[in-house]
Amino acid sequence: MRFKRTRSGASLKLKIGAVAGLLFLHLPLLLIFLYAFTTEEKSYQFPPPDYTLKWFGVVWERQDIWDAFGLSLRIALIATGAAIVLGTLAAAAVARTRFFGREAVSLLIILPIALPGVVTGIALRSAFDIADIPFSFWTIVLGHATFCVVVVYNNAVARLRRTSPSLLEASLDLGANGFQTFRYVLLPNLATALLAGGMLAFALSFDEVIVTTFTAGQQTTLPIWMLSELVRPRQRPVTNVVAVFVVIITFLPILMAYYFTRGGEATAGHGK
Amino acid sequence: MAQRGVLMNQPADGILGRVSDLFFRKPGLLLLILLGPPLIWIGVVYVGSLVALLVQSFYSIDEFSGRIVREFTLKTYAELLRPSNLDIVLRTVLMAASVTVVSALIAFPIAYYAARFARGWVKGLFFIAVMLPLWSSYLVRVYAWKLILANEGVLNWTVEKVGLTPLVDALLSMPVIGGPSLSFSYIGTFLVFVYLWLPFMILPIQAALERVPASMLEASGDLGARPGQTFRKVIFPLALPGIVAGSIFTFSLTLGDYIAPQIVGSSRLFIGQAVYMHQGTAGNLPMAAAFSMVPIVVMAIYLWIAKRMGAFNAL
Known part of the structure; x- marks a missing residue:
C-alpha cells in the first residue's frame, strides 16, 4: 500500500505536446524580431543574408509613421478612459445588487466582443451611414470604447466579487458617508483591477484593425498603416521594424496587467 | 447597524x-x-448600430445610379442566396469547423499540462505565454506567417533542408486545398487561423481541467482503468464544456475575420471579405449588411446546438 500521495509527473508525450504547442505560439513572433535586422529589402529571404541596425534609424525619420503612432496613441488613451468610467459603473451596478434584467445587462456589455469583429464594424458603419455622421477621430474612438468597456468590466466585477461587503458596512458604521466609503475603502481595493483592465483595454485598442477599418474613413492609425503595407508591401524592412514596436508596445501593458492581478483571479477572463 | x-x-x-x-x-x-x-x-x-445593420440589410442598391434606396425590400436577401454567395458561406463554415477541431487538438496538451502539472513560476509562465498572443499584435501575428510561408521564407528553407519538398509539392497540387504556393492556398489561411485563435481555445479548456480534482483521476486508476480509459471516460467528458466554450470563440472569430485570408490565402472570398468588399469598393452597404447577418445566424445556431447538447450546464 502507498500512503504517501505521489503525483506522478507528466508523461513525455504530454510534455512534448505542451512544449511544441507553446513553441508554435511564440516562434513566429521571434521571427519578427529577427527580420527587423535583415539587410534584405526585396524579399522575405531566410536566413537573412546579413544583419543591420539601419532600419531603426529609417523608421525614426519617418513622419507618416509618427503621425499614425500618435493617432493610435490618442485613440487608445481616450477609449481606455471612457471604458474605465463606463466599465466601473456597470461593474458596480451588477456586482453589488440584484435587479430585474441583470443578466441582460452583462450580456449586453459582453456582446461587442462576442460577436465577430466584422459585425461590430459593419454595424457601426451602417449606423453612421443612416445617421449621416461623417467619419472622424471620434467615430474611431466610439467604436474602440464600445468593445473596451467589457475588458474593464470583467476585471472590476471579478475584484468586486472578492471584496467583502462587510468592509463597506464597517465604513458606513464608522460614520463615513457613501462618497467617503467609495474614496477610502472601495477605490483602493479596486484600483489595481481597474489599472489592469485599463492596460488590457489600451493594448486592445492600440492594436485594433478589424473594427477600425470600418469607422476610420481616411484616417491612418498604426494598425491601418501596417495593414496597407501587408496587402501591398512597399517597404518591407520598415514594416518589420514597426511590427517589432507594435509587439513591444502591446506586450508591456499586458505584462503589467498580469502583475497587478496575479494571484487567484484570472486576468479579465477571455474573449476578444 | x-x-x-x-x-x-x-x-x-x-x-x-x-x-x-x-x-x-x-x-x-x-x-x-x-x-x-x-x-x-x-x-x-x-x-443602435445592430438595429441600423438590420435595417440596412432590408434596403437595396439602385443598379444604375449605385445609390442606396432606403425602402424596405427583400431584394438584397434574394441576391444573398445566389450560388456564388452560398459557396462563400460554405467555404467559411468549413474553414471555421476545421480550424476549431485542430485548435482543440493542439490546445489540449498545453491546457492539460498547465492545469495538472505546472506549479509556481512555470504556471505563471504558461499563463503569460497564452495571454500575450491573445491580447496583442493581431496584425503582427498575421504578418509573421507571411514571412514564414513566403517561397524564400523559413518554412520552405527548413523543408528543403530536411528533404520534404516533394511532400509539400504534393500537398499544394491537391485540388481544393492546394495552390501556387503555401501563402496563396487554403493551407496557409488555415495555419494562420489556427495560430491566431489557439489561445482562445487553451484558456477555457485549462479552466475546465483545473476543476477536475486529482483524486478523481487516482480513483479511476485505482478502479483499474488504464490511462487511455481514464482519459476517455473521465478527463475528456469533464473537459468537454471547456472545449465547447473555446470552440465558440474559434468558430465565431474565424467566421468574422477578413484580414487573415486577404493577406495569406487564395483569391476566393470568405464571409468577412465579402462584407468588406461590398461596403468598400462596391459601395453596396445593404449587401454588406445582409452578408454580415450570416455569421450572426450561424453563431446563433451554433450556440443553440451547444446548449441542446448540454454544454453550458457544466460551465
Whole structure:
C-alpha cells in the first residue's frame, strides 16, 4: 500500500505536446524580431543574408509613421478612459445588487466582443451611414470604447466579487458617508483591477484593425498603416521594424496587467 | 447597524452627506445612476448600430445610379442566396469547423499540462505565454506567417533542408486545398487561423481541467482503468464544456475575420471579405449588411446546438 500521495509527473508525450504547442505560439513572433535586422529589402529571404541596425534609424525619420503612432496613441488613451468610467459603473451596478434584467445587462456589455469583429464594424458603419455622421477621430474612438468597456468590466466585477461587503458596512458604521466609503475603502481595493483592465483595454485598442477599418474613413492609425503595407508591401524592412514596436508596445501593458492581478483571479477572463 | 451610521453623520456633512444618505435610502436611484451611462452608451451606440445593420440589410442598391434606396425590400436577401454567395458561406463554415477541431487538438496538451502539472513560476509562465498572443499584435501575428510561408521564407528553407519538398509539392497540387504556393492556398489561411485563435481555445479548456480534482483521476486508476480509459471516460467528458466554450470563440472569430485570408490565402472570398468588399469598393452597404447577418445566424445556431447538447450546464 502507498500512503504517501505521489503525483506522478507528466508523461513525455504530454510534455512534448505542451512544449511544441507553446513553441508554435511564440516562434513566429521571434521571427519578427529577427527580420527587423535583415539587410534584405526585396524579399522575405531566410536566413537573412546579413544583419543591420539601419532600419531603426529609417523608421525614426519617418513622419507618416509618427503621425499614425500618435493617432493610435490618442485613440487608445481616450477609449481606455471612457471604458474605465463606463466599465466601473456597470461593474458596480451588477456586482453589488440584484435587479430585474441583470443578466441582460452583462450580456449586453459582453456582446461587442462576442460577436465577430466584422459585425461590430459593419454595424457601426451602417449606423453612421443612416445617421449621416461623417467619419472622424471620434467615430474611431466610439467604436474602440464600445468593445473596451467589457475588458474593464470583467476585471472590476471579478475584484468586486472578492471584496467583502462587510468592509463597506464597517465604513458606513464608522460614520463615513457613501462618497467617503467609495474614496477610502472601495477605490483602493479596486484600483489595481481597474489599472489592469485599463492596460488590457489600451493594448486592445492600440492594436485594433478589424473594427477600425470600418469607422476610420481616411484616417491612418498604426494598425491601418501596417495593414496597407501587408496587402501591398512597399517597404518591407520598415514594416518589420514597426511590427517589432507594435509587439513591444502591446506586450508591456499586458505584462503589467498580469502583475497587478496575479494571484487567484484570472486576468479579465477571455474573449476578444 | 448601517442605519445608525447614517443617522449619526446626518447634520455635519453638508450636501455630499445628504446626497449619500439619499442613495442609501433609495438604492434604486443609485443603481439608475450607476447603470445609466454604460447602458446609454452600449444601448445607443452598439444596439443602435445592430438595429441600423438590420435595417440596412432590408434596403437595396439602385443598379444604375449605385445609390442606396432606403425602402424596405427583400431584394438584397434574394441576391444573398445566389450560388456564388452560398459557396462563400460554405467555404467559411468549413474553414471555421476545421480550424476549431485542430485548435482543440493542439490546445489540449498545453491546457492539460498547465492545469495538472505546472506549479509556481512555470504556471505563471504558461499563463503569460497564452495571454500575450491573445491580447496583442493581431496584425503582427498575421504578418509573421507571411514571412514564414513566403517561397524564400523559413518554412520552405527548413523543408528543403530536411528533404520534404516533394511532400509539400504534393500537398499544394491537391485540388481544393492546394495552390501556387503555401501563402496563396487554403493551407496557409488555415495555419494562420489556427495560430491566431489557439489561445482562445487553451484558456477555457485549462479552466475546465483545473476543476477536475486529482483524486478523481487516482480513483479511476485505482478502479483499474488504464490511462487511455481514464482519459476517455473521465478527463475528456469533464473537459468537454471547456472545449465547447473555446470552440465558440474559434468558430465565431474565424467566421468574422477578413484580414487573415486577404493577406495569406487564395483569391476566393470568405464571409468577412465579402462584407468588406461590398461596403468598400462596391459601395453596396445593404449587401454588406445582409452578408454580415450570416455569421450572426450561424453563431446563433451554433450556440443553440451547444446548449441542446448540454454544454453550458457544466460551465
